Amino acid sequence: MSRAFLKNESAEDPVVIPARAPLPPGATNYVTLRGLALLQTELTELENERMQVQLIEREDTERARQLALINGRIANLNQRIATARVVDVRDHPRDEVRFGATVSLHNQAIEAKQANQKLTIVGVDEADASQGRIAFTAPIARALLGKRVGETIELPAKHGTNVLEITEINYEE
DSSP states (O other): OOGGGOOOOOTTSOOOOOOOOOOOTTOOEEEOHHHHHHHHHHHHHHHHHHHHHHTOOOOOHHHHHHHHHHHHHHHHHHHHHHTEEEOOGGGSOTTSOOTTEEEEEEETTOOSGGGEEEEEEEOTTTOBGGGTEEETTSHHHHHHTTOOTTOEEEEEETTEEEEEEEEEEEEOO
């Protein structure tokens, strides 16, 4: 049987560093102030984890493997922080959707309460669709950018097209 189907890893297997959320080639790594704080918190937690692993007194391949994984994650995170460009939402026009905006939308095809939703346009590392935070690289975010209250966007849906009307634009500082 192929090793791909086995969950057992050995200490001799190569260390695979999990990839961060991708940025399109050449894209600027825009972040909110909250997003930068989250990255810095994650870095502190990884550095603390590395210290704990280093305190283990035995020298074995599993410890070395853990350190290699943590060091790789820290390197990826440091690179992401170094390229982060914080967007100050105070400079944005309040009547136009830009990075950092929280946009209230009404789905014109639905008559129920769930026809309304709020989405905040954030950096790729901060994105969490379950919390209404979408990356600026997402198709819906790209469709919203530059729009104003009362304008609509059309998005392909399972059964046709959703027409979403922008009902409100807010910027948290």
